[in-house]
Amino acid sequence: MRFKSLGSGSSGNATLVQSSGSDTCNVLIDCGFGLRQLLQRLEKSGVLPDQLDAIFITHEHGDHTGCVQALSNQYNIPVWMSAGTAAAIGYVNASGLLRTASNGDVIALNGLQLCPFTVPHDAREPLQLTCTDGAAKLGVLTDLGHATAQVLEKLQGCHALILECNHDTDLLAASVYPPFLKRRVGGHYGHLANSQAADIAGAVLHSRLKHVVAAHLSQQNNLPELVQKCLAQALSCSANDIIIASQKDGCPWLSV
Ligand SMILES: [Zn+2]
Numbered sequence: 001m002r003f004k005s006l007g008s009g010s011s012g013n014a015t016l017v018q019s020s021g022s023d024t025c026n027v028l029i030d031c032g033f034g035l036r037q038l039l040q041r042l043e044k045s046g047v048l049p050d051q052l053d054a055i056f057i058t059h060e061h062g063d064h065t066g067c068v069q070a071l072s073n074q075y076n077i078p079v080w081m082s083a084g085t086a087a088a089i090g091y092v093n094a095s096g097l098l099r100t101a102s103n104g105d106v107i108a109l110n111g112l113q114l115c116p117f118t119v120p121h122d123a124r125e126p127l128q129l130t131c132t133d134g135a136a137k138l139g140v141l142t143d144l145g146h147a148t149a150q151v152l153e154k155l156q157g158c159h160a161l162i163l164e165c166n167h168d169t170d171l172l173a174a175s176v177y178p179p180f181l182k183r184r185v186g187g188h189y190g191h192l193a194n195s196q197a198a199d200i201a202g203a204v205l206h207s208r209l210k211h212v213v214a215a216h217l218s219q220q221n222n223l224p225e226l227v228q229k230c231l232a233q234a235l236s237c238s239a240n241d242i243i244i245a246s247q248k249d250g251c252p253w254l255s256v
Pocket residue numbers: 009010013061063064143216
C-alpha cells in the first residue's frame with residue numbers, strides 16, 4: 001500500500017491511498033480543491049480520475065469538500081461521508097453515488113478497507129479514519145481539537161500516520177487572529193497544536209511505525225521546523241524523519 005498527500009492546509013486537503021497488487025484500488029480522502037486544481041494534482045501523482053474507486057469525505061468544511069460533487073458525478077465515483085456531513089453540505093444524491101459512513105462501520109472496497117471513527121471537531125458529524133490493505137495500516141487524523149480515548153485506540157498499530165500539526169500554541173497566542181478565532185482554533189473542537197500532535201504520536205509509537213506525515217499546518221501560526229522538532233522529540237527520531245505535507249505540493253508517495 002502507498003499514499004500521497006496532494007496538498008494539505010486550510011486552503012485545501014486531499015490524500016490518495018493506493019493498494020498494491022495487480023488489481024489496484026485507489027481511494028481519495030477529501031477533495032478540498034476546485035475541480036481543475038484537483039485534476040492537475042491527480043495528474044501529477046500519476047492517477048487518473050477514472051481510476052478512483054472511491055472518495056471519502058471527512059467533514060463538511062470547504063477545505064475538505066471542494067469539488068466532491070462535480071468529481072463524483074463527472075467520473076461516476078461513489079462517495080462515502082457521514083449522514084451529518086451530507087446534510088451539512090446539502091449533498092444532492094441525484095446520481096445515487098452517495099454512501100453513508102458511520103463511526104465504527106468498516107467500508108470494504110476491492111483491496112482496501114476504510115475504518116472511520118468520530119473525532120471532536122466543530123462540524124456536524126466529522127469522521128477520520130484508518131485504511132488497511134490487510135497487511136499495512138495508515139492512520140489519517142486531521143481536524144480535531146483533542147484526542148479522545150477512542151482516537152488513540154483506533155490509531156494503535158499504524159505503520160504510517162498523517163497527523164494534524166495545526167499550530168504552535170505561542171505563535172497562535174501572539175498572532176493577529178481575533179480572540180474568537182484563537183479560541184476556536186485552539187479549543188476542544190478546533191485543531192491540534194504541535195504539542196498535542198506530539199503526544200498522540202508518542203502514544204501510538206511502536207517499532208513498525210514507518211512514516212509520520214505532519215499535515216494541515218497553519219500558514220500563519222506554525223513553522224515546519226517547529227513541527228519537526230516537536231514530533232521528533234516525542235518519537236525519538238531525527239527532525240528530518242518527520243515529513244511535512246505542504247499546501248502547495250503535499251508530500252511524495254510513501255509506501256507502507
Ligand atoms: Zn481542515
